[in-house]
Amino acid sequence: MKPAIGKILWVLLATLFVLPAAYLLLLSFSSSWHFPMLFPDALTSKWWAWSFASRYAVIGGMGLSLAIAAGVSLISTLAAFLSSRWMALSRHRNGLLLLAYFPFVLSPVVLAAAIYIFFVRLGWNGSVAGVIFAHFLIAYPYAVILFSGYWNERLLTMDALAATLGAGSFQRYRRVLFPLSRGVLALALFQTFLISWFEYGLSSYIGMGRVPVLTVQVYRYISEANPHMAAVASLLLVFPPLLMLWVNKRFLIRLI
Amino acid sequence: MLEVEKLKKSYGRETVLRDLSFSVREGDILSILGRSGSGKTTLLKILAGLKEPDDGEVLLRGRPVLHLPPQKRGMVYLYQETLLFPHLNVFENMAFGLRVRKLPEKEIRQRTEQLLDELGMAGHSGKMPEQLSGGQQQRVAFGRALIINPTLLLLDEPFGKLDSRTREEMQELFLRICREYRISVLFVTHDLKEALCMGDRIARMEQGQLKIYAQRSDFIRDTASGAKKEMDFWTGIREESKKKNKDQ
Known part of the structure; x- marks a missing residue:
């Protein structure tokens, strides 16, 4: 296998493994995220703060x-x-x-x-x-x-x-x-x-x-x-x- | 010291031990010869408590032992492989039997160092088993068994995997230590010469029974022992070479 193809495969696999977690991370910090935007409109830490609140x-x-x-x-x-x-x-x-x-x-x-x-x-x-x-x-x-x-x-x-x-x-x-x-x-x-x-x-x-x-x-x-x-x-x-x-x-x- | 009475053991329809009876005196080394599958290992395992007999009785210094678990019998069973514990160094392997008896640390150190010295392993105490040669591993395995002063040592072809020179060295060392500590031994081998060299008495296992020879000469005279055939072979070789020398 050529080194360039190997590198591309490595990046593809790494992306495949990391992407779902990265998406979740972004979602957990987003306050609104409308289709077809690639990234959230605004970020917030309230969901994480709420997760520590006893109600949740x-x-x-x-x-x-x-x-x-x-x-x-x-x-x-x-x-x-x-x-x-x-x-x-x-x-x-x-x-x-x-x-x-x-x-x-x-x-x-x-x-x-x-x-x-x-x-x-x-x-x-x-x-x-x-x-x-x-x-x-x-x-x-x-x-x-x-x-x-x-x-x-x-x-x-x-x-x-x-x-x-x-x-x-x-x-x-x-x-x-x-x-x-x-x-x-x-x-x-x-x-x-x-x-x-x-x-x-x-x-x-x-x-x-x-x-x-x-x-x-x-x-x-x-x-x-x-x-x-x-x-x-x-x-x-x-x-x-x-x-x-x-x-x-x-x-x-x-x-x- | 050891009395075995009418021991029986079968695997399905195959009878391995058939009303087997014999005794071993204190400090005696009994060599047991026999073909593969003749029941030698089964006999040793029953004595050690690793297998159960179908019937019979075993007395050690007059005390029945068949109901006792292996750790309470005072008999150590040594395999052909040294089976040193790979996670322990030489010192800890040797001291194993003392540690499980929870002896004081000072006594453990003193007894282990003394035996390491006696077995010529003093400079290797910190080494791991894989760093030792076959002969050195055998010395440690032997020391690990001796250190607890067993009432009876059960050896199952212990030198079978060593080269001939190391094997002879180990046989000499083994005999010296056994005599010194007056240890009673059952020594299983399929090597005729080894059986003759090591044993005070020689026995032959055949068809589930043990035939013990009172004298070495009786063993040699018995054609079934194979000793005479072996001697005739070497005598033939010697005479043939003598004749060749004369002709030249």
């Missing part, structure tokens, strides 16, 4: 989303790491792995509709705990699938050797398995965080609007025909994953 609770929603996604990623990664090790040693490994794919056969909204009745009976609908558990139902099997290929013969043998050297279960995880698995654990934490962070169907259905996570707020502003506040909420939705990607790039790029 966008920042509160962001904090809630962060707490839910962090909790879901931590619980599902840990649970999946432990259970995938057990699965690797189990005779029923393939059958269990097949079951882990099941939640992904359904779309999240269909899954939410299917499990909704159980949440109502348990009294978990409309609660943060209910949303966390609903997110866990898809983040956990995803992490199990991610870890399923990780437990190779060498790692299991090292674990067995550590046991004969006197290490109990907790010590083996602490001193051998977790340190050896830092890369894949970081990847699982990141991916499950994203699953929970961007989840709309389950959050909306199980949360019943009483758990105002950011994704629910974005859709609410869109349905209220308020594109400026929707742009602010969308930008806040993009920011934490970008930050995580930057922080974890060393691990993630090595694993890709």
Whole structure:
């Protein structure tokens, strides 16, 4: 490929990736933007100021989303790491792995509709705990699938050797398995965080609007025909994953 | 010291261990020879607690151990691969067994440094496993097992991946340390010479059972051991070269 074509392609791809975010940024600072103008007629910071006001609770929603996604990623990664090790040693490994794919056969909204009745009976609908558990139902099997290929013969043998050297279960995880698995654990934490962070169907259905996570707020502003506040909420939705990607790039790029 | 009584293990229809019984005395090294798939590794894994037998009993110093998890048996199982922990340096690899026992830092340092010195690895304590040669890795793996004073060492072809010279060095070092610390060992190998060099007694695994020879001469006399065939081969070579020399 000629260098000039390569450069053009690079610029095109970069524009393609950056343009939606740039458009959102502009929209979040515009007070009026009429067709067919390429840029807004006037700029304002009121939408961002409003997002901090308690009436709009966008920042509160962001904090809630962060707490839910962090909790879901931590619980599902840990649970999946432990259970995938057990699965690797189990005779029923393939059958269990097949079951882990099941939640992904359904779309999240269909899954939410299917499990909704159980949440109502348990009294978990409309609660943060209910949303966390609903997110866990898809983040956990995803992490199990991610870890399923990780437990190779060498790692299991090292674990067995550590046991004969006197290490109990907790010590083996602490001193051998977790340190050896830092890369894949970081990847699982990141991916499950994203699953929970961007989840709309389950959050909306199980949360019943009483758990105002950011994704629910974005859709609410869109349905209220308020594109400026929707742009602010969308930008806040993009920011934490970008930050995580930057922080974890060393691990993630090595694993890709 | 180790009593194995009527041990049984099958994988589906295939019987790997068939009422296997034997004993090992304190400080004894028992070499176990056998073909691939004869059940040698299964036997060691059952003793270490990494596999469960179908039936039978194992007593260590008179105490039944089959119900105990691997970490409470006092038997260390060493594989053909050294399996040093790649995230730990030589010192920490060696000290692993002491750290999990939560011994005082001073004692850990003293015991580890002493053993590093004894194994000729004192200058390498800060190195990572990938910076060591095969022989050096084997020394660290061996030290990591010895440092916790195991009641029984289970070695599964530990020198199988070393070149012949390093292998001989390791065999000498291994014998010296085992004699010094009076460690009881089950040494699995498929190398006839290694079995003869290392073992106080020699056993042969066949059809799920272990035949232990009281004397080396008994082992050599048994045609099934393959020792006589091996000796005849080398004797033949020697006589052939003698004859050639005479003719010239």
